Amino acid sequence: MLKNKTVAFIGAGSMAEAMIAGIVNNGQLHPENVIATNHSNQEKRAALQAKYGIRTMQNSELPFDQIDFFILAMKPKDADAALESLQKHIQPHQVILSVLAGIPTSHIERFFEEGQQVIRVMPNTSAIAEESATAISSGAWTNEDNMKDAASLLRCIGSVYTIQEEQMDIFTGIAGSGPAYFYYLMESIEKAGAEGGFDAETVRAIAAQTMYGAAKMIMRQEDTPAELRKKITSPNGTTFAGLEALEHFGGGEAIYQAVKGAAARSEEISNQFSKKPQHV
Ligand SMILES: NC(=O)C1=CN([C@@H]2O[C@H](COP(=O)(O)OP(=O)(O)OC[C@H]3O[C@@H](n4cnc5c(N)ncnc54)[C@H](O)[C@@H]3O)[C@@H](O)[C@H]2O)C=CC1
Numbered sequence: 001m002l003k004n005k006t007v008a009f010i011g012a013g014s015m016a017e018a019m020i021a022g023i024v025n026n027g028q029l030h031p032e033n034v035i036a037t038n039h040s041n042q043e044k045r046a047a048l049q050a051k052y053g054i055r056t057m058q059n060s061e062l063p064f065d066q067i068d069f070f071i072l073a074m075k076p077k078d079a080d081a082a083l084e085s086l087q088k089h090i091q092p093h094q095v096i097l098s099v100l101a102g103i104p105t106s107h108i109e110r111f112f113e114e115g116q117q118v119i120r121v122m123p124n125t126s127a128i129a130e131e132s133a134t135a136i137s138s139g140a141w142t143n144e145d146n147m148k149d150a151a152s153l154l155r156c157i158g159s160v161y162t163i164q165e166e167q168m169d170i171f172t173g174i175a176g177s178g179p180a181y182f183y184y185l186m187e188s189i190e191k192a193g194a195e196g197g198f199d200a201e202t203v204r205a206i207a208a209q210t211m212y213g214a215a216k217m218i219m220r221q222e223d224t225p226a227e228l229r230k231k232i233t234s235p236n237g238t239t240f241a242g243l244e245a246l247e248h249f250g251g252g253e254a255i256y257q258a259v260k261g262a263a264a265r266s267e268e269i270s271n272q273f274s275k276k277p278q279h280v
């Protein structure tokens with residue numbers, strides 16, 4: 001019953017805004033039931049309030065008792081200060097969702113009494129278009145009903161995958177950071193398109209439709225990506241030449257390393273936070 005839930009974003013930056021846009025546009029929650037706080041940026045708070053009709057305020061003004069889900073959405077470096085400011089106000093029956101890359105649920109749980117319900121979430125900025133691929137994994141104390149409600153909330157912004165927390169690093173490499181790889185590819189495609197006489201807008205539309213079509217074909221799950229690729233590749237044809245260039249310039253390896261590199265950075269952040277001492 002999402003309609004009766006109140007959600008508070010602690011930190012109102014890019015990721016929070018993408019989620020707020022998806023949640024409000026999806027219509028499952030009344031905008032009044034969505035709150036966003038921000039450290040110091042009053043202008044950003046006012047802009048979010050005007051654009052989405054949500055409530056915005058400072059952390060200290062939060063109606064703590066009325067909130068079902070607290071969504072931590074600050075940078076990992078700011079997490080401890082935020083957790084310290086929240087620790088006296090959040091009850092174990094309330095749920096903390098954290099979208100912070102690399103921060104283990106065990107680190108967040110240390111700031112609270114035993115039993116605090118925490119869920120780790122990895123969305124991506126396609127939330128704004130309700131097309132995020134979002135992972136959730138449970139902390140030590142979160143009950144099934146709250147996992148289900150969190151999944152329902154996050155389905156407002158796209159598809160939800162329940163995974164083990166150990167898989168969060170690689171999920172982050174694939175999906176949390178993933179949109180950036182496709183935008184980066186697009187920048188190179190635009191460059192080649194421009195050299196062929198297209199203006200940036202036209203080539204962007206053509207290439208986006210091509211990406212979207214390929215994604216839809218993969219999602220039909222009738223053929224594997226390798227089979228789909230083979231169907232396009234005529235012997236010594238244009239695709240063959242394109243793929244040969246891709247391989248020659250290390251395209252496959254580069255993407256593989258991008259996913260692994262982002263996952264390794266997530267793991268590195270995790271290790272830094274896992275070593276921190278107990279707080280409660
Ligand atoms: N941007 C992305 O594509 C994704 C980001 N994330 C995670 O989301 C989190 C936020 O990332 P962005 O939105 O990109 O960062 P951002 O820098 O755009 O926003 C963070 C906001 O949090 C505010 N803030 C800091 N400490 C605070 C506190 N104690 N109380 C209230 N507000 C506070 C800052 O003023 C800032 O406005 C990060 O932990 C990141 O790992 C996760 C998935 C994707």
Ligand SMILES: O=C(O)[C@@H]1CCC=N1
Nearest residue numbers: 100101172176177178
């Ligand atoms: O770059 C980052 O650290 C965040 C987490 C996943 C996507 N953006």
